[in-house]
Amino acid sequence: MRKMTTLIISLIAGMMLFQTSFADDLVKVKEKGKIAMAMSGQYPPFNFVDDKNNLTGFDVEIGQEIAKRIGVTGVPMTTAWDGIIAGLLANKYELICGSMAITEVRLKSIDFSDPYYRSGAQLFVKKDSSIKSIAEMKGKKLGVTLGTTYEQWVRKNVVDVDIRTYKGVPDMVLEVGNGRIDGFISDKIVGALAIKNKGVPIQLAGDLLYEEKMGIALRQGNGPLKAAINTALTAMKADGMYKDISMKWLGLDVR
Numbered sequence: 001m002r003k004m005t006t007l008i009i010s011l012i013a014g015m016m017l018f019q020t021s022f023a024d025d026l027v028k029v030k031e032k033g034k035i036a037m038a039m040s041g042q043y044p045p046f047n048f049v050d051d052k053n054n055l056t057g058f059d060v061e062i063g064q065e066i067a068k069r070i071g072v073t074g075v076p077m078t079t080a081w082d083g084i085i086a087g088l089l090a091n092k093y094e095l096i097c098g099s100m101a102i103t104e105v106r107l108k109s110i111d112f113s114d115p116y117y118r119s120g121a122q123l124f125v126k127k128d129s130s131i132k133s134i135a136e137m138k139g140k141k142l143g144v145t146l147g148t149t150y151e152q153w154v155r156k157n158v159v160d161v162d163i164r165t166y167k168g169v170p171d172m173v174l175e176v177g178n179g180r181i182d183g184f185i186s187d188k189i190v191g192a193l194a195i196k197n198k199g200v201p202i203q204l205a206g207d208l209l210y211e212e213k214m215g216i217a218l219r220q221g222n223g224p225l226k227a228a229i230n231t232a233l234t235a236m237k238a239d240g241m242y243k244d245i246s247m248k249w250l251g252l253d254v255r
Contacts, residue, residue: 025094025218026070026225034073037063037216038087039098041078042145042168045193045249046099049078058249062116063097063216065241069232080167082147085110088219095229096217099187101149111222112215113229117246117254121150121209122188124202126176131183133206137161143172143184149212150185169194177201185209189250196251 029035039047039059047057055076067074076097079087088096088110102112125131131140138160144151146165154163164181166172172184173194188208194200216229236242237255246253 024224025222026228029072029094029225030070032072034075035067035070035095036075036077036093037067037095037097038077038079038084038093039096040081040084040145040168042081042170043099043187043190044170045197046187046190047076047097048170058245059097059099061245061249062236062242063095065236065245066097066216066229066232069235070228080147081145084147085217088217094218094225099214100217101212102215103149106217109220110217111220111226112217113226114233115213115215116233117214118211119187119189119214119254120211121153121185122191123183123185123205123209124172124176124191125183125205126179127201127203129183129203129205131205134158134185134209136205137183140182141180143175143181145169145172145186153210154185173200173202187212189254193250 041047041049041055043057045057047055047059050056055078060076063076064074077093084096084098085106087093100106102115123134123137131137137158140161141164142154142158142161143164143166144154145168151165154161164175166175169186169190172181172186175181176184177200183205188204191202191204195202218225218229242255243253246255
């Protein structure tokens, strides 16, 4: 009986250790004085590398302001989108702050902060194209960013299209412009701002395909860190900092 009791205690202790292995991430980042935040760097104006080779954008500034409010320095970094969750689970960084949509599938392996903005999926085609909706893409080439919810949605809901995958929106804009693909699906805000600010040769086609809520991703079991992020985000929205960052990069308040 004593051996059995000892075994049970050991098992319980092991389970508690496993459950709390990530629970002190907030303590760890405060000890280090910095927190690493991953993103693709291929998603302007949310996150991208500028002409001075600096990683910048809406996601970067939101993440850095949250980090500041929890008492550390936010360190943005780029990684391929299709492996970004694997990198989080492998402890290569503490957060994903790169316009990641909150989905039930993702919640099975990672956790999210409260939503920090809302947008949705939109079809974009070449300027002056006759294509007016996703239904008219039948038999045509359709671009999506590899590993995104847009790719998943297209593969599940759109039939008879030739799906082409890319690293990010800039590549797909170029491909539409040179005629290699007939359209692509991405975030409505991203595409609309590219049209407005850079005059790229694309246009919106049809209505929003579906809405998405974006969150900051972190490993499961990180209650203290998640609470700190949500508290900072709420304060930013209340004191006007969120709106300032949103207006700077997007020209509208997207909370």
